[in-house]
Amino acid sequence: MHLSESARVVFDVLAGTGTATRPQLAAGAGLSKPTVSSAVAELEAVGLAAHSGRASGGTGRSAAIxxxxxxxxxxLAVDLGPAVTRVRGCALDGTLxxxxxxxxxxxxxxxxxxxxxxxxxxxxxAVVVAVGDVTTRDREGAGERPATAKxxxxxxxxxxxxxxxxxxxxENNVNCAALAELHEGAAVGRDTFGYLRIGVGIGLAVVIGGRVLRGANGAAGEVARLPYPWDDDRAPRHEGLEQRMGSRTLLRRAAEAWQDTDGPRPRTAERLLALAGQGHATAGAVVASHAADVGRLAAxxxxxxxxxxxxxxxxxGADPQLLPGVRAxxxxLxxxxxxxxxxVGDTGTVAGASRLAVAHGIQTVTGAVRAKH
Structure with a gap:
C-alpha cells in the first residue's frame, strides 16, 4: 500500500493515541492542519482511518474524532513458554x-x-513469538531478522x-517481560534497569534509555552462559550457573536438606516457597540460601x-520472600x-510481546516512519 509521508506519520500518531481529532493529530505529527486534513482523507479512503464521532469544544464548536x-x-503475540502458551491478538492501537x-x-x-x-x-x-533463546544471524539495518530460535x-x-x-x-521472552515491567509493571517511570528472571532457567534483560539492549548477536543478558564455577579445582561448565540457580537444583537442595520430621518433601518450587511462607524451618533455610545466590548474581x-x-x-524470583536475602x-557485595x-505476573511476557507486535505492525503500514512525539 503506497501512502504519502504525511499520511504515514499521521497514521503513526493515530495508532499511538487510539482516537484523536485533527488538531490533536496535527500537534502530534508536527504538521499543519491542512496537511493533516489531506492525510486523514487519504487514510479514510483506504480504510486505515475512520470517523468515530465528534467532540465538543469549549467554544461550542465540535471536532471530528x-x-x-x-x-x-x-x-499476534505468542508466548511459547516451557509449559504454557499464551496468545494475544491486538489492534494496532494496542486494544486487545x-x-x-x-x-x-x-x-x-x-x-x-x-x-x-x-x-x-x-x-x-505482524507476529511476535517470545521464546527462550534467540540468536541473530544477520542484521539488516536496525532490524533483528533473520533469526533462529531454539x-x-x-x-x-x-x-x-x-x-x-x-x-x-x-524475541527473547525475558526481553518481552522486561518491556511489560517498563510500561505497566515495577519499572514504570524508570528508563534504565535490569530484569532478572529466576525460574527453571535464568536470564537477564537490560533496559537502557527505555530500550532493550540486544547486543551484537541478539544475546545480551544471557547470564546462563556466565562461567561457573570459578574454582581452582573445578573448570567452569557450560551453563553451569543456570544449573546452580535453576529450580531443579533448588528442589534437589531441598531434598538433601529435608529431614524425616519435615513432612512430605516438596515436588515443585511453588510448594517449597509456600512451605517457607508458612514458617517451615527447613524450607525457609533452603529459600534463604537461594536468595543469597540470587543476590550474588544481582551484585x-x-x-x-x-x-x-x-x-x-x-x-x-518474583516471590517476595527472596527480597530480604537478595537485598542483603x-x-x-x-x-x-x-x-x-x-x-506483571505470568502474563508479562505476552504483554511485552504484544507491544513489540504492535510496533512491528505499525511499521508495516508506515514504512518505519516515526512521528515527532
Missing part, C-alpha cells in the same frame, strides 16, 4: 481483540483459536498455524551495568541498588 479503520488490521491460553504441545491450536476470533477481513500485519518442534508446529506471508519476529549485574534498579521475575547480599519484585 478519528480512530483506526478496519484495514489497519491486527497483530482476542486471547487464549493452552499447553505448550497445543500451541498451534491456541494460535488458531485466537486467529479465528479476530475481526473478519482484518489483515494480520524452540524445537513445537515452534515449527505452531508456525504452520500462521498465515503465509505475515512477518514473524522472534554481578550491578557491577557491570549499574542499573539503579533490578526487578526480580520468574517463577521463583547485594548490599554486602555492591553499591546501593534498588531491588523489587515483578508485578
Amino acid at each position: 478519528y480512530r483506526l479503520g478496519p484495514a489497519a488490521g491486527a497483530v 481483540l482476542a486471547e487464549g491460553t493452552g499447553s505448550r504441545p497445543d500451541a498451534a491450536d491456541t494460535v488458531r483459536k485466537v486467529l479465528d476470533a479476530l475481526p473478519a477481513g482484518a489483515p494480520l500485519r 524452540a524445537g518442534p513445537v515452534f515449527d508446529a505452531m508456525a504452520v498455524a500462521l498465515p503465509e506471508g505475515v512477518p514473524v519476529h522472534l 554481578a549485574v550491578a557491577a557491570v551495568l549499574d542499573p539503579g534498579l533490578i526487578v526480580l521475575g520468574g517463577g521463583t 547480599e547485594l548490599a554486602r 555492591a553499591w546501593p541498588t534498588e531491588v523489587v519484585s515483578s508485578v
Whole structure:
C-alpha cells in the first residue's frame, strides 16, 4: 500500500493515541492542519482511518474524532513458554481483540483459536513469538531478522498455524517481560534497569534509555552462559550457573536438606516457597540460601551495568520472600541498588510481546516512519 509521508506519520500518531481529532493529530505529527486534513482523507479512503464521532469544544464548536479503520488490521503475540502458551491478538492501537491460553504441545491450536476470533477481513500485519533463546544471524539495518530460535518442534508446529506471508519476529521472552515491567509493571517511570528472571532457567534483560539492549548477536543478558564455577579445582561448565540457580537444583537442595520430621518433601518450587511462607524451618533455610545466590548474581549485574534498579521475575524470583536475602547480599557485595519484585505476573511476557507486535505492525503500514512525539 503506497501512502504519502504525511499520511504515514499521521497514521503513526493515530495508532499511538487510539482516537484523536485533527488538531490533536496535527500537534502530534508536527504538521499543519491542512496537511493533516489531506492525510486523514487519504487514510479514510483506504480504510486505515475512520470517523468515530465528534467532540465538543469549549467554544461550542465540535471536532471530528478519528480512530483506526478496519484495514489497519491486527497483530499476534505468542508466548511459547516451557509449559504454557499464551496468545494475544491486538489492534494496532494496542486494544486487545482476542486471547487464549493452552499447553505448550497445543500451541498451534491456541494460535488458531485466537486467529479465528479476530475481526473478519482484518489483515494480520505482524507476529511476535517470545521464546527462550534467540540468536541473530544477520542484521539488516536496525532490524533483528533473520533469526533462529531454539524452540524445537513445537515452534515449527505452531508456525504452520500462521498465515503465509505475515512477518514473524522472534524475541527473547525475558526481553518481552522486561518491556511489560517498563510500561505497566515495577519499572514504570524508570528508563534504565535490569530484569532478572529466576525460574527453571535464568536470564537477564537490560533496559537502557527505555530500550532493550540486544547486543551484537541478539544475546545480551544471557547470564546462563556466565562461567561457573570459578574454582581452582573445578573448570567452569557450560551453563553451569543456570544449573546452580535453576529450580531443579533448588528442589534437589531441598531434598538433601529435608529431614524425616519435615513432612512430605516438596515436588515443585511453588510448594517449597509456600512451605517457607508458612514458617517451615527447613524450607525457609533452603529459600534463604537461594536468595543469597540470587543476590550474588544481582551484585554481578550491578557491577557491570549499574542499573539503579533490578526487578526480580520468574517463577521463583518474583516471590517476595527472596527480597530480604537478595537485598542483603547485594548490599554486602555492591553499591546501593534498588531491588523489587515483578508485578506483571505470568502474563508479562505476552504483554511485552504484544507491544513489540504492535510496533512491528505499525511499521508495516508506515514504512518505519516515526512521528515527532
